[in-house]
Amino acid sequence: MMLLPTSVVGSHGLPGWVWLAREAMEAGRLGAVDVRELMEDATQAALLDQERAGIDVVTTGEMMRVRFIVGFYDFIQGIRPLEPPRKLGQPLWDTNTPFEVVGKVSAPHGLGIVDEFKLARSLTTRRIKATVPGPYTLLVPLKLGGGYKDKDTLLADLVQIVNAECRALVAVGADFIQIDEPHSGMYAGSVPQFAKGVNRAVAGVEAKLAVHICFGNLYGRPFSAVRDYRNVFPTLHELAASQVVLEFANRGMEEAGRWKDFPKDKELGAGVVDVKAFKAETGVDVAERIRGLLKHVRPDKLWLNPDCGFWETPRWVVKQKLAALVEGAQLVRKELGG
Ligand SMILES: [Zn+2]
Structure with a gap:
């Protein structure tokens, strides 16, 4: 692998026709074959955008996922949807569907x-x-019930679901898996057992592992008013993952310096493109951010990403941002003599 590999965090900007097709899907106008074809065409578009931009390690684009994790609850048994507490005005966290646990939580398929x-x-x-x-992220919208006395018991069942999914991915050829835990950044300090839970979720998973921790992005907004990794950094040492994928660009590259106190065996997948900013940065902007990181991170341990997934960003802007990411990486690779 060359120096400073580029990747993305997960979701790609949805094509306009996917938004239209989703409306049609919700209105019951699509059959199973139509949905499958939609998924295939949309995934192909997401992959082509990433390939043409020159991204080294791509993702599926997550074209059929709904609001990051909300769609996953369709696969989970033992829960029922509740009314969102707010339905009027700007959609945000309080307009998302919460769920009540009513039985044993599982995802048999x-x-x-x-x-x-x-x-x-x-x-x-x-x-x-x-x-x-x-x-931990799957736990957040679940309201305790269905015989679960505490969140730890519920978490243990969610750990099983995540672990089974990771093992199934390896069985079909996945060799690099990223666990997304934005909520541990959003509620920093409230999850002291964070590394333990994540490590149990990836136990026995034979693939390269990364963990993504950010500050949330719903409808283009972060969750917290205070956004720093101070409480999260000590627990990163314990993670059974060779890479940690963090958000920096949206915070003016704040906290890049903390990395110098970090175990040298882990790679940093650093966010050098701001997914919340509407305007695309230039390759020169991205190169400047990378140079700042290289003061604290060895070049052979640095991967380059956007801060987070792109599903809240218009696809045409995403293409510009991906191009800037790749150009910035190329500029700095040249300086490093690679
Ligand atoms: Zn994120």
């Missing part, structure tokens, strides 16, 4: 990520990073 991966695998020859939501 998985979370649908294996199908997503298999499809992408058949459509590209590039290396793919598979992306799986972490147990």
Whole structure:
């Protein structure tokens, strides 16, 4: 692998026709074959955009996922949807559907990520990073009930679901899996057992592992008013993953310096493109951010990403941002003599 490999965090900007097709899907106008064809065409478009931009390690684009994790609850048994507490005005976290646990929580047919991966695998020859939501993130919209006395018991069952999904991904050829735990960044300090739970979720998973921790992105907004990794950084040492994927660009590259106190065996997948900013940065902007990171991170341990997934960003802007990411990486690679 060359120096400073580029990748993405997960979701790609949805084509306009996918938004239209989703409306038609919700109105019951699509059959199973139509949905399958939609998924295939949309995934192909996401992969082509990434390949043409020159991204080294691509993702499936997560074209059929709904609001990051909300779609996964369709695959989970033992829960029922509740009314969102707010329905008027700007959609945000309080307009998302919460769920009540009413029985044993399980996903007998998985979370649908294996199908997503298999499809992408058949459509590209590039290396793919598979992306799986972490147990803490899946726990957040669930209201305790159904015989569960505490969140730890519920978490243990979610850990099983994530672990089974990861093992199934490896069985169909995934060799790089990223666990997405934005919520541990969003509620920094409130999950002291964070590494333990994530490590149990990836136990026995024989693939390169990454963990993504960010500050949330719903309708283009972060969750928290205070956004720093101070409480999260100590627990990163314990993670059984060779790469940690973090958000920097949206915060003016704040905290890049913390990395110098970090174990040298892990790679940093650094966010050098701001997915929340509407305007695309230039390759020169991205190169400047990379140079700042290289003051604290060895070049052979640095991967380059956008801050987070792109599903909230218009696809035409995503293409510009991907081009800037690749150009920035190329500029700095040249300076490093690579
Ligand atoms: Zn994120």
